[in-house]
Amino acid sequence: MISLQNVTKVFESNGNPVHAVNDISLDVEKGEIFGVIGFSGAGKSTLIRCVNLLERPTSGKIFINNKDMTELDQAALRKTRQKIGMIFQHFNLLHSRTVFGNIAYPLKLAKFSKAEITKRVTELLQFVGLEDKASYYPDQLSGGQKQRVGIARALATSPDILLCDEATSALDPQTTDAILQLLKKVNKEYGITILMITHEMNVIREICDRVAVMENGKVIEQGTVFDVFSQPDSRTAKNFVRSVMNDHIPDSILEQLKSNQPSNIYRLIFLGESASQPLLSQVNKQFDVEANVLFGQITELQGKPFGNLIVEFKGKQEEVRKALDFVEKQILVKEVRES
Ligand SMILES: Nc1ncnc2c1ncn2[C@@H]1O[C@H](COP(=O)(O)OP(=O)(O)OP(=O)(O)O)[C@@H](O)[C@H]1O
Ligand SMILES: [Mg+2]
Known part of the structure; x- marks a missing residue:
């Protein structure tokens, strides 16, 4: 469903090249929840932004449903992006619009009729449990509620794929749990493939099927969540596993x-x-x-x-x-x- 082939992204920083993503190849299967974990600066955000070409890779190919994203023209890219929702750590809501307005926004851009927009937004508000907040502004919401709006907005155009960049990092543990359960519901009920990046191993433990561990722009280890939790290979993976379960021998x-x-x-x-x-x-x-x-x-x-x-x-x-x-x-x- 998502196939990254030898993706590299090099930034210039003070005249020096920074290999934020360094020759990564990765396949995400349809219907799975795939997690990428790594410490700050590992290149996770850069990697996930390459998937929908918010960041154009320096080299390599990105296939979504067998279509090479790097070859699409602007119009085709816009159309494909409608099928890829994205949510962010800091929600990125429009503060001048209500909850309804935020969720309706991508539908307006996609030229849905007013009646269709009302129907779809109402459905989504119900799905994320915010029926009573349609006329609120983002500033009147808690972090968890803002992320629910973010999720509803990402789902508006009925995507096949949802990209999550640290979707729960700004939330307390209890709210994190509620949002993870909601993402699980998105995956199960709509069959949406989810690619999520995080630096929290509990997020991986809670909802991912497979996981890749990233370090210095590279994937250093990947496998099913069970395999990585039961037999982590790299020092970094071992540390992440240890952060959520004590596997030291007394x-x-x-x-x-x-x-x-x-x-x-x-x-x-x-x-x-x-x-x-x-x-x-x-x-x-x-x-x-x-x-x-x-x-x-x-x-x-x-x-x-x-x-x-x-x-x-x-x-x-x-x-x-x-x-x-x-x-x-x-x-x-x-x-x-x-x-
Ligand atoms: N626009 C940019 N220009 C220059 N360097 C950048 C740019 N964006 C990212 N980088 C560098 O690329 C590397 C990877 O950054 P990235 O934001 O992808 O990491 P991350 O894993 O998402 O980190 P975090 O967990 O802190 O969000 C870092 O060294 C960063 O400084
Ligand atoms: Mg990041």
Whole structure:
């Protein structure tokens, strides 16, 4: 649906070139919520602005539904942009227009009739839960309400794609959650593909299907949210994962590792109802092995329980091997070593 091929954007800064986006290739599938995470200055905003050509890439190609955006003339580009909505960290609303006026604005530009505009805006106000705020001005709204207007405006021309640039970064945690739920509803009910950038791992954890980690203008790691959360590769990805869940091995367990030979301590990672408890009691019953949880943490990933347990298997090596084979068929198992 969105395909970036070797996209590079170089800015001039005091006569020096800045590679804000450096040879990025990325594919976003129809209907998914794809997140790009990175620290400040990584090039996220530049990347997302290249998608709808708010920023023209220095080189590379951008395909939307197999159409190369960089080859379109102004008229064709305008038409394609109607199918790409965008929302911003600071909402970018028109302060001189009411909520109704803000949402109606893109429809006016697209030359919809007055009756069509009223019908569509009314629908959207209802969708984002602001039916009673149509005649308010942006300054009379809270941050969360402003972002709801931003979302309604972005949806006005019935886009296929929604681009979100730090859509929740200006909001408190509770409001962030409500807006993320609304974005999920946009994705599910309208089937809109969402590309979002953020520096907050909880945003990725909450609603994304896949994620790319960006650093110094490059994508250094990408995968499903489960894969990146359960086995982050790069130091940056590890830090982001750590920011929302503690996956450190406690010192007491490290001590134990030093004294036990062989140690038979494993990290079990699972998502959803394959939850560990029945699995471990099965191990205890079916094998001559005792499975003890030494440390455990369960958080939520995409609305499902996501667990991270450190378990010691006690028993004869042969039995432990069999028990592990059994567990490995169902969930991800990693050996825990001293490090
Ligand atoms: N118009 C511009 N002119 C010169 N340099 C720019 C311009 N826009 C961005 N840059 C530089 O490109 C790099 C990436 O900026 P970008 O805004 O894309 O980062 P970001 O990941 O969105 O950061 P943040 O999380 O702070 O929003 C930075 O070094 C920035 O200074
Ligand atoms: Mg930015």
